[in-house]
Amino acid sequence: xxxxxxxxxxxxxxxxxxxxxxxxxxxxxxxxxxxxxxxxxxxxxxxxxxxxxxxxxxxxxxxxxxxxxxxxxxxxxxxxxxxxxxxxxxxxxxxxxxxxxxxxxxxxxxxxxxxxxxxxxxxxx
Numbered sequence: 168x169x170x171x172x173x174x175x176x177x178x179x180x181x182x183x184x185x186x187x188x189x190x191x192x193x194x195x196x197x198x199x200x201x202x203x204x205x206x207x208x209x210x211x212x213x214x215x216x217x218x219x220x221x222x223x224x225x226x227x228x229x230x231x232x233x234x235x236x237x238x239x240x241x242x243x244x245x246x247x248x249x250x251x252x253x254x255x256x257x258x259x260x261x262x263x264x265x266x267x268x269x270x271x272x273x274x275x276x277x278x279x280x281x282x283x284x285x286x287x288x289x290x291x292x
Contacts, residue, residue, distance in 0.1 A: 169189070173213055174209070174210045174213040174214070175213035175214060175215075178213065178214045181193060181270075184271070190270055193270075194268060194270065218249045218250045218251050219250050219251075219252070221251045221252065222251075222252050222253075222254045222273075223246050223251050223252065223253050223254065224253075224254060224255040224256070224257075224275050225239065225242050225243065225246070225253060225255070225256045225257075225258055226256070226257050226258065226264060226266060226275070226277060227257075227258060227264060228242070228258040228259055229259065229260060229261060229262070229263075229264075235258075235259060236259065239258045239259060252290075253290075254289070254290045255288060255289045255290065256286060256287065256288045257277055257279065257285055257286075257287050258285065258286050259284065259285050259286050260279075260282050260283055260284040260285030260286070261282060261283050261284055262279060262280075262281045262282025262283060262285075263279075263281070263282065264277055264278065264279050264282065265277070265278040265279075265280075
């Protein structure tokens with residue numbers, strides 16, 4: 168277990184590739200909505216980055232009990248409020264998504280094999 172005094176120290180361990188186990192922990196937390204970190208401007212500053220340098224892809228928000236549409240709008244609003252560029256969306260609809268994320272490259276692959284009625288948008292750079 169690591170004991171960091173700053174977010175920057177934690178970020179350096181993740182970015183260095185020295186701890187694949189910790190990277191897996193981050194992925195597990197991100198994919199189960201435990202995203203209480205990386206939300207504050209101080210975290211970006213400690214990592215030496217600015218919000219405008221990031222790109223986001225908004226995925227999920229299925230139509231379960233009308234919660235999905237509220238989560239989608241909240242996600243869009245948070246990204247816009249923090250000047251983070253939303254480059255792609257695959258949101259709403261019915262069915263399960265399977266997400267593959269490569270933390271080193273930032274590439275994301277999505278499977279939606281039995282899904283339907285999702286809103287899909289990709290920006291062209």
